[in-house]
Amino acid sequence: MKKNDLLARWLNDDLLEKELAEFEASPDFEKYQKIKNYTAHLEVDDFDENAMLSNILQQKKRTPRVVPLYKKWMLRVAAIFVLALGVTFVMKNFVPETQTSNFGERTTFLLPDNSEVVLNSGSEISYKKWNWDNNRHLELEGEAYFRVSKGRRFVVQTNLGEVAVLGTQFNVRARKNRFDVICYEGRVKVNYASRQIILTHGQSVTFENGKQFNTRVKSVRPEWMNNQICFNKENIKSLLDEVQRQYNITIELNSKDTTSLFTGKLPTKNLKVALQIISTTYHLEAKKVSENKIIFDEK
Incomplete structure (x- = not known):
């Protein structure tokens, strides 16, 4: 306490001559002198007691906005719900939809435009629901029968060739190096390598190892469906x-x-x-x- 009093008096230039001499001879004097020199240029604004009191009273009048805990919980749940809806929308529309039929099975399903597809055993189809009516395009591995609803161009893409129609019934099979297409109703356009063929009701085409075979069929739908x-x-x-x-x-x-x-x-x-x-x-x-x-x- 005595030391703090001495230091305060020194800062205010209130030390007696003898006290000043003893203080300057102390080991801490040099440190205190540096502090005094560094802070000498600092200025402090005049303290306005009235302004500070007025500011405190105004702050007291303001009622702090408190969000109840249950509301915070509801907002968090709503945010999670919106996020989940967004993820679900993306998954359902932009991520390709895949339908498969395992060995010994047969799978029947509808496309977004109510076109019917029957997948034969060991086959797979993938497509995107987004903008389907304007871009009816799907990829097939294996064999499938299609009953296509009328609308824009409908395309079945395989690793061997492509089949395009507007509204018809047809069967496509792409197994290894053999590509078969049978038209049961309407017209289909078959693209294989650099060749393009139009099939009508009852016509069939087969491509195998670069060779083409054309035949006619009498059945009204694929035999494997019977x-x-x-x-x-x-x-x-x-x-x-x-x-x-x-x-x-x-x-x-x-x-x-x-x-x-x-x-x-x-x-x-x-x-x-x-x-x-x-x-x-x-x-x-x-x-x-x-x-x-x-x-x-x-x-």
Whole structure:
């Protein structure tokens, strides 16, 4: 306390001559002198007591705005809800929609314009709902039957070719290197490599390894929708691939003859009959080695 009093008196130049001499001889004097020199230029405004009192009274009159805790909670919930709606909207409209049909299954669904699609086993379709009426475009892997509602151009894109229509019924199959299109109603435009073909009711076209085959069909819809697989000049490997998809089984072939072409029908709901037809046609013997595996050996 005595030291603080001495320091205060020194700052106010109130020390006696003897006290000043003793203070200047102290080890802390040099430090105090520097502080005094640095602060000498500082100026403090005159203190207005009335102005400060008036400011305090005005602040007291202002009622602070308090947001109840439940309102804060509701605002937070509303923000989360709006965000969730935004994410849902983006997911439903901008992110591609995908429909699949696993082996041994068949999937039927409607597009945004009520066009009907039936996916055959082991197939997939993807499309975007956003602006669908003006851009009816989808991508197909495998096989599907389409009953298209009238409207703008409808495009089915595959890795082998493209099919474009306005409103019709048709079937598209793209398996490995074989591309089949059948028109059941109306007209369809098929693009394959640099070739473009127009199909009308009852006409069919097949592309395989660069070769083109044109045929006519009498049925009003795909045979596979009537639980039959229809083959037109297909080799045994393609035939067995389709049987595996339809029945969700594995087939092993031990035969030298893999080039003979098959034209005919196989059932999709009776595996025993299907195996008998294949065995008779290719002179093979079918052996069921497990619940889901068949081996064909030469007789």
